[in-house]
Amino acid sequence: MYIAQITVTYKPSILDPQGEVIKDALGRLDYQGVTSVTQGKYFEIKLTATDEQSAYDEATSLTEALLINPNTETYRITMLAEVEA
């Protein structure tokens, strides 16, 4: 069993209005040290696979098939091998 931790964020060229709203709100709450905020999506997917490489390939395939908008979003995948309980 493997766990894919998938982080999806906007491409750098794409405006992130939600991030701007959060940054302004943090400024009003006196968090003056904050210089930029990016908001994205996070997925944690448990999947069975013969080995880590095939688990990674499956996670990449399903991410590109369903979880991202390839025009505006980019992603990062981290694989963890789940220790059987």
Added chain:
Amino acid sequence: MYIAQITVTYKPSILDPQGEVIKDALGRLDYQGVTSVTQGKYFEIKLTATDEQSAYDEATSLTEALLINPNTETYRITMLAEVEA
């Protein structure tokens, strides 16, 4: 300059309907190896601080003040020291 990578997910006791919807959709797309899907939010926050510990404390404080619903959500923070360009 530091970067806080903040991952927010539902507490285990809370139903994750969005995760269930994604899991069903992946099943219909023939990704049979997927056993569970969790969806959450991801934030990347750049902030200035005197040292890594105070950057971490600020990130924790602003997460609990604005970014999560403490009743239903839990979070994880990873700190990165940004190399000055």
